[in-house]
Amino acid sequence: xxxxxxVDDEPLICKGLxxxxxxSGIDIGAVYTAYSGHEALDYIRMEEIDLLVxxxxxxxxxxxxxxxxxxxxxxWVQTIIISAHETFQYAQMALRLxxxxxxxxxxxxxxxxxxxxxxxxxxERPVVQIDEFLSADTDHFRMEEFRPEKNELLQRxxxxxxxxxxxIEDILAESSLLGPYFSVIRMKLDIPREGEAFYSxxxxxxxxxxxxxxxxxxxHKEEKVLTCYSDEQDICILLQWNETEYEELDINKINHxxxxxxxxxxxxxxxxxxxxxxxxxxxxxxxxxxxxxxxQADKAIVWGGKHGDYHVFYYxxxxxxNYAQDPTAEELTTQNNRIVDSAKQYIEDHYRQKGLTIHExxxxxxxxxxxxxxxxxxxxxxxxxxxxxxLRMEESKSLLLNTDLRRYEIAERVGYESPEHFSKIFKKxxxxxxxxxxx
Numbered sequence: 001x002x003x004x005x006x007v008d009d010e011p012l013i014c015k016g017l018x019x020x021x022x023x024s025g026i027d028i029g030a031v032y033t034a035y036s037g038h039e040a041l042d043y044i045r046m047e048e049i050d051l052l053v054x055x056x057x058x059x060x061x062x063x064x065x066x067x068x069x070x071x072x073x074x075x076w077v078q079t080i081i082i083s084a085h086e087t088f089q090y091a092q093m094a095l096r097l098x099x100x101x102x103x104x105x106x107x108x109x110x111x112x113x114x115x116x117x118x119x120x121x122x123x124e125r126p127v128v129q130i131d132e133f134l135s136a137d138t139d140h141f142r143m144e145e146f147r148p149e150k151n152e153l154l155q156r157x158x159x160x161x162x163x164x165x166x167x168i169e170d171i172l173a174e175s176s177l178l179g180p181y182f183s184v185i186r187m188k189l190d191i192p193r194e195g196e197a198f199y200s201x202x203x204x205x206x207x208x209x210x211x212x213x214x215x216x217x218x219x220h221k222e223e224k225v226l227t228c229y230s231d232e233q234d235i236c237i238l239l240q241w242n243e244t245e246y247e248e249l250d251i252n253k254i255n256h257x258x259x260x261x262x263x264x265x266x267x268x269x270x271x272x273x274x275x276x277x278x279x280x281x282x283x284x285x286x287x288x289x290x291x292x293x294x295x296q297a298d299k300a301i302v303w304g305g306k307h308g309d310y311h312v313f314y315y316x317x318x319x320x321x322n323y324a325q326d327p328t329a330e331e332l333t334t335q336n337n338r339i340v341d342s343a344k345q346y347i348e349d350h351y352r353q354k355g356l357t358i359h360e361x362x363x364x365x366x367x368x369x370x371x372x373x374x375x376x377x378x379x380x381x382x383x384x385x386x387x388x389x390x391l392r393m394e395e396s397k398s399l400l401l402n403t404d405l406r407r408y409e410i411a412e413r414v415g416y417e418s419p420e421h422f423s424k425i426f427k428k429x430x431x432x433x434x435x436x437x438x439x
């Protein structure tokens with residue numbers, strides 16, 4: 001049964017869409033409603049949401065930003081955007097981020113339900129299972145190989161082995177590289193080469209091919225994404241943006257890259273049942289920096305591999321300039337402990353702040369939200385947002401039992417915009433509503 005979250009700052013619209021969904025005949029287990037992006041994020045963190053239906057303009061947090069943050073938390077969440085404005089720029093950005101549809105208000109009920117059905121049905125699209133893929137008779141299962149000459153061109157650009165005599169502009173044009181902004185994502189498959197789960201060389205080759213196809217299928221809306229194999233058989237993904245597209249990424253450029261990285265890891269693990277480590281470079285302007293970006297992504301993989309249980313790593317999460325050579329495990333642990341202690345202190349000082357986000361905490365500590373969440377859980381045993389809720393709930397319980405403050409006053413003090421939303425979180429946390437606990 002599906003769980004759907006409807007988000008709009010107009011309660012009547014939320015109520016109307018929830019009623020429409022509940023009477024639709026779709027196999028729905030629950031429909032949640034939220035009136036702001038921050039409220040919606042609480043549901044996404046606490047519930048197994050399958051589909052997010054969100055308005056695009058909602059005060060402090062837009063639907064685009066909500067969608068982006070939701071996919072950072074749970075990459076598999078599907079999204080439908082609704083808007084009162086038929087703005088091409090918004091629609092293009094939403095679809096680029098993976099929105100299944102962009103609907104204009106006032107909504108046509110049948111069109112809306114068709115869109116919801118399509119989004120939910122495509123969640124578990126049938127794919128070739130890995131056992132079937134590897135045991136396929138090659139006479140009946142043929143794969144169109146990527147053009148080796150194009151793969152070689154991209155490899156040479158990433159390796160920096162283009163000679164001075166060659167016309168770099170011709171090579172860029174032949175490789176379909178336009179830019180001028182670039183980033184490189186590397187994906188290394190952790191394929192067993194010995195023991196019970198041993199794969200043959202042929203199987204390994206097929207797995208790399210399949211993973212590359214997963215990447216291209218996942219990123220098919222990113223029209224200018226190119227892929228190739230590295231010399232080490234990592235899958236290299238080149239992302240590029242022109243000036244306008246780069247500006248549209250706005251302040252969430254790193255979040256966008258991490259969202260792609262997490263989605264890649266999730267889908268390769270899900271469909272191929274193979275662990276993968278994802279290394280993400282920074283974004284630089286100019287094709288001459290492609291070798292730099294490739295080295296960054298490779299270095300990110302090397303460092304990420306030291307964690308074992310960490311899979312998506314952004315190069316900028318570590319201050320490499322502090323070390324003359326790659327940090328030791330001890331230096332890495334010291335650095336990580338310092339990050340967690342600083343984040344914990346920041347949360348304890350600011351948990352009462354309305355609209356506090358993981359992204360804000362991460363920014364103050366100069367790391368990505370994904371990496372901070374991983375470190376925080378590993379070091380404290382708490383999910384980062386669970387820790388925020390814990391502090392808020394402990395204080396609200398104390399205020400409820402020891403003061404005469406009203407519910408809306410307590411909600412205001414501990415950082416919630418809506419008393420109703422505060423009550424929902426309170427009841428989920430304690431098993432009782434604020435009034436029941438007070439009694």
